[in-house]
Amino acid sequence: MTGTVRWGVLATGGIAAAFTADLLRMPDAEVVAVASRSAAPAEAFAGRFGIPRAYGDWASLAADEDVDVVYVATPHAAHRAAAGLCLEAGRAVLCEKPFTLNAREAAELAGIARERGVFLMEAMWMxxxxxxxxxxxxxxxxxxxxxxxxxxxxxxxxxxxxxxxxxxxxxxxxxxxxxxxxxxxxxxxxxxxxxxxxxxxxxxxxxxxxxxxxxxxxxxxxxxxxxxxxxxxxxxxxxxxxxxxxxxxxxxxxxxxxxxxxxxxxxxxxxxxxxxxxxFQHEAAEVMRCLRAGRTESPLVPLDGTLAxxxxxxxxxxxxxxxxxxxxxxx
The missing domain is CATH 3.30.360.10 (Dihydrodipicolinate Reductase; domain 2)
Known part of the structure; x- marks a missing residue:
């Protein structure tokens, strides 16, 4: 992957807004789609940030071939389902902390990513x-x-x-x-x-x-x-x-x-x-660096460390x- 990295944002809350605002200040990043559980909040978020596509369901974002990586910013309890859906569809994922509710769910996501060779990273910006x-x-x-x-x-x-x-x-x-x-x-x-x-x-x-x-x-x-x-x-x-x-x-x-x-x-x-x-630009830059290098994990935020x-x-x-x-x- 070279050039601009195309991001999708899954969720429309405060952390999603803060992350999106930081992404839009990066010349090598483009936010091309946003999804929520219903159309209205997705459309409002898209209008606020000038995002071209708004989806009223997660599956449509996961299936969008123009999305290189999805930022998952749902509440904790939905991380496993949201990130898993995107990984199964072949989308790279940056998933907010805490990665999941528990270690079992975290291991499931890591297993899907590794089996399919898809990039996955916890959004531990620190x-x-x-x-x-x-x-x-x-x-x-x-x-x-x-x-x-x-x-x-x-x-x-x-x-x-x-x-x-x-x-x-x-x-x-x-x-x-x-x-x-x-x-x-x-x-x-x-x-x-x-x-x-x-x-x-x-x-x-x-x-x-x-x-x-x-x-x-x-x-x-x-x-x-x-x-x-x-x-x-x-x-x-x-x-x-x-x-x-x-x-x-x-x-x-x-x-x-x-x-x-x-x-x-x-x-x-x-x-x-x-x-x-x-x-949030530091973690976004790390994701994009890894994608351009063909990595499926970040050496700064390795999955084994997240699981631990x-x-x-x-x-x-x-x-x-x-x-x-x-x-x-x-x-």
Missing amino acids: YCNPVIRRLVELVRDGAIGEVRSVCADFGIAGPIEAGHRLRDPAAGGGALLDLGVYPVSFAQLLLGEPDRVQADALLSPEGVDLNTGVLLGWDSGATALLSCSIESDTPLTASVSGTAGRIEFPRGFFDPEGFVLHRAGREPEECTVPGPLDG VMRTLDAVRDRIGVLYPAEVTPV
């Missing part, structure tokens, strides 16, 4: 951010020695009213999948899949987690202390500590502009990575007692 990529390079090169602890939090102020998607079990609600996926992904980017998972949480009357604390452990001796909340506005910071120094991220670690590197005997170092892209994060999220939900309706086997 992994594509050049500042995060610089963090990984420094840690890999031993700038702070052996990593011993990771701390990260992601919380938003409540209250979240009953009936909101964040408190709806059928939509995959709760703090963990919506927000906690970032701290978990941050820790596993540096340390891989943990050997031990501990967690505690405050649950809502509906049975989703409102406030969750997670402790991950590795046989290396490293630990990660992570938290997420839809009841409190937390600092949204992160830090990585090693045997020879530490790295600290200010508020907004998941979309950082820089960090501070602390090493013994040296002045703190401000690390930034200026560039022409911002926001989903297994950890499953383990956390097992510890805190959160089970979604779609996971309950009918008697």
